[in-house]
Amino acid sequence: MLACSLGCDRLYELGYVTVGPDGKVVVAGPVEGALAEQLARLDGRVAEVHHDGTAGYFAWHREQVFERGVRLAVGGGR
Numbered sequence: 001m002l003a004c005s006l007g008c009d010r011l012y013e014l015g016y017v018t019v020g021p022d023g024k025v026v027v028a029g030p031v032e033g034a035l036a037e038q039l040a041r042l043d044g045r046v047a048e049v050h051h052d053g054t055a056g057y058f059a060w061h062r063e064q065v066f067e068r069g070v071r072l073a074v075g076g077g078r
Contacts, residue, residue, distance in 0.1 A: 008042065011038070011039070011042075012061075013065075015028065015065045015066045016028050016031070016035070016039060017039065017042055017066070018058065018061050018062045018065070018066035019047045019049075019050050019058040019061070019062075020058075020062070021055070021058075021059070023046055023047055023050035023051075024044050024045065024046055024047070025042045025043060025044060025045045025046075025047055026043070026062075026066070027039040027040075027042060027043045028066065
């Protein structure tokens with residue numbers, strides 16, 4: 001998806017990052033250490049793959065992977 005040298009695809013798959021409705025990268029938190037540094041570099045960057053044709057996919061990811069992953073990480077999982 002984001003295909004960058006920081007391993008964005010894996011971070012995306014695991015729910016550490018997603019793409020907001022405005023097309024900008026949103027990061028999960030709180031995260032510490034080296035991962036936090038990687039996420040900070042991504043936060044707010046524009047995902048050029050976001051457009052009308054992909055917006056639905058990114059909305060699904062935010063609701064099903066990103067938000068769920070954040071809830072699980074902080075102990076509020078389903």
